[in-house]
Amino acid sequence: MTHTLEELIPDYIQGLAAYVPGKPVEEVEQDLKIHAVKLASNENPLGPSPKAMAAARQALGEANWYPDGGSKRLREVLAARYGVRAEEVFVGLGSSEIIDLASRVLLRPGLTGITSEGSFALFAIAIRASGGKLVQTPMRNYTFDLDAMAAAVTPETRVIYIANPNNPTGTAFGAEEFDVFMKKVPGDVLVVLDEAYTEYAERRDLPKAMEIFKEYNNLLTLKTFSKVYGLAGLRIGYGIGHPTLVAEMNKLRTPFNVTSVGQAAALAALDDLEHVRRSVEMNHAERTRLLEELRKSGLRPVASETNFLFVPVAGMDAKAMCDELLHEGVIVRQLAWMGFPNAIRISVGNPEENSKLLAAMAKVMAQRKPAAAPVS
């Protein structure tokens, strides 16, 4: 008996929605014949650390060799930095790979993964791609409802994904709230705490993941080199968690998941504290400016702990707004596919890029204002 290809692919894979990446600048420039800036994927507008670039260039000269398959040196440096053991550190092809692996290790049809509505799309994709059942709790005022997430745990639950600060809303919860949550979650349910944006947070009371990890075995904390370190194109991130989980994820990853160039750049970037400081400082100044200017133009961006702004545009057509901004040469992110049809997300760029966004937004908003009544 023969099958069609569709019949051979499990329903839970056929039913998956693919991750939608931000539009590449080159594509927009080619299609619209304009110069464009990309404020759509929360990258670092300062660029990579100069130290990381020098290390990457050097590593490129040895690119004929396979990389260190276990990212040993990087794991050792990270372990020393956080006061954990190297066996508790997993280095991945971006934190995206680790999000996926956590579900692949723990879930299968019949088991459940939990995340919140309005959070990073890969959480839901990872749960469903592993054949697990996806449970999403509602948000509370653009933040995670940790009580609802803990209450959603059943005997079938194996993993819970949380981003703090959250993408795309830019909000965060504090250490006290997280501690209450961790106390409610059974010890045999893994909590994945994704900290891609913590460096940008203004709140000083965010959970101290490494201290919590010493108390709770069931915590996997994720960090990335894609944001404040400016290495999104090199695809490298890491997770710190229980050695058994790390060992199992190591079996599932591809043998040489992280390139030698990525490992070298990441090691150098970790030492470039000046670049991190400058990145955070510029983000802070420009985020404040964007918030104030967007408020003046009548929008209500949500206060952000990240390098992007979540902007509700109720009463306006968010998709049309993104398209109009695109025609002005500014790429921002539509959020309908992330569960917010009436909001857009704007990454904080450098001063010049942000000025371009503000000018474009002023134009787009002016077209939306009702025409003034004629003077009789």
Ligand SMILES: Cc1ncc(COP(=O)(O)O)c(C=O)c1O
């Ligand atoms: C919350 C969150 N986690 C993870 C990632 C992915 O990071 P990486 O580039 O390390 O895969 C992103 C990227 O936007 C993110 O917003």
